[in-house]
Amino acid sequence: MSLAFALALAGGALFIAWIVSDPVLAARRRSRLHRRSLTDAERRTLADWLPVCQHMPHELRDRLERLTAVFIGERQFVGCGGLEVTPEMKLAIAAQACLLVLGRNTHVYDELRAVLVYPSQFIVPEQWHDEHGVVTDEKRVLAGETWDQGRIILSWEDVGARGDDGEAFNVVIHEFAHYLDHExxxxxxxxxxxxxxxxxxxxxxxxxxxxxxxxxxxxxxxxxxxxxxxxxxxxxxxxxxxxxxxxxxxxxxxxxxxxxxxxxxxxxxx
Ligand SMILES: [Zn+2]
CATH class of the missing domain: 3.40.390.10 (Collagenase (Catalytic Domain))
Structure with a gap:
């Protein structure tokens, strides 16, 4: 590799790192996402998942759409256990997560890096240390988990089970409420x-x-x-x-x- 080529390569890498980390560019990207409105198809999906959005005041609904677009644009969604995360899944999860922060001005889960989605409930190995120092290995089956401030894990089957049997069950709201509470x-x-x-x-x-x-x-x-x-x-x-x-x-x-x-x-x- 010639010196000129190596320098060009290093320069390119630095430029990319600057673009990725530059707060001004990040802010401009966010404001661009903020201006993006949902398509009609996305609006229908939103109404299917969050029927309540049709009854809330207009300005709240607008804001929900904008926050949802920012969330989808900025947060990473990772399919686990062979699941492919579709645009509808992203929209359903993002809109419910954004419902929690809808009344607040600034918060869009800045520390959250990724939402991991499993097809159904997943198993988490855990270790318990009791007061005598005895360690017990345990496996827990979960519908959702908030893992530090960086990751939230959800079971898609359980996301879809919200409101079943007239119960106030909503795993997305549950986990994102944990997130806000921890934070x-x-x-x-x-x-x-x-x-x-x-x-x-x-x-x-x-x-x-x-x-x-x-x-x-x-x-x-x-x-x-x-x-x-x-x-x-x-x-x-x-x-x-x-x-x-x-x-x-x-x-x-x-x-x-x-x-x-x-x-x-x-x-x-x-
Ligand atoms: Zn919980």
Whole structure:
């Protein structure tokens, strides 16, 4: 390889690295994606997956479409276990993920690098260390998992099962709510110390109510899995908040009002 050719090659590599990392170009790319509107076919897909978008205020629906386009353009989707991720799958996942951040101005899951999609539930090997240092190997079968801030894993079969049997089940909302919860240390978009205390107290109180009802064998509005721990409580409550907002507002008004402040959205009014 001649010196001139090697220099040209190195220069080219540097130029590509600059393009990829340059924040100005990234911002311009995002604003281009923001201006991109969905095609009619994409709008129909969006309405199939998120019928609620037809009832929300116009400006919210516009914003949802723009955020969804940015999400699809910027985040990587990876098919696992032989699955090919189709444009419809991307749209369905992206739109539901963006529903969570619709009321907020800036957040588009900046740290998230990839959404991994399996055809159905997947097995995750896990190791438990108990207090005596005994290690137990375990396998868990999951419909979704939030893996650090970089990856979210979903089972496509379970994505499609949202709203089945009249249940407030939505694995996309569940996992992306975990993402927002992890990222914020347990209080999404709450920065004020007094508000944080109120949020912590409310979650503890409502979690205790769900656990008590479960112990007494009484039915609960939220899926009993909410009683697992605080993180699951928030994720399950977020599913119900977007899937069954009116019943939620009637059954657990204080929690509904707190989530309305967190998400800055009022789906019960749509
Ligand atoms: Zn969970």
């Amino acid at each position: 914020s240390g347990g209080a999404p978009w709450i920065h004020d110390a007094a508000a944080r205390r109120r949020w912590d107290d409310l979650l503890e109180r409502e979690l205790a109510v769900v656990r008590d009802a479960e112990r007494r064998g009484e039915p609960t509005f939220l899926d009993p899995y909410a009683g697992e721990d605080r993180a699951e409580f928030f994720a399950v409550a977020s599913e119900a908040y977007f899937e069954e907002p009116q019943r939620f507002a009637r059954s657990m008004p204080s929690l509904y009002a707190a989530l309305r402040d967190v998400y800055r959205l009022d789906p019960a009014a749509w």
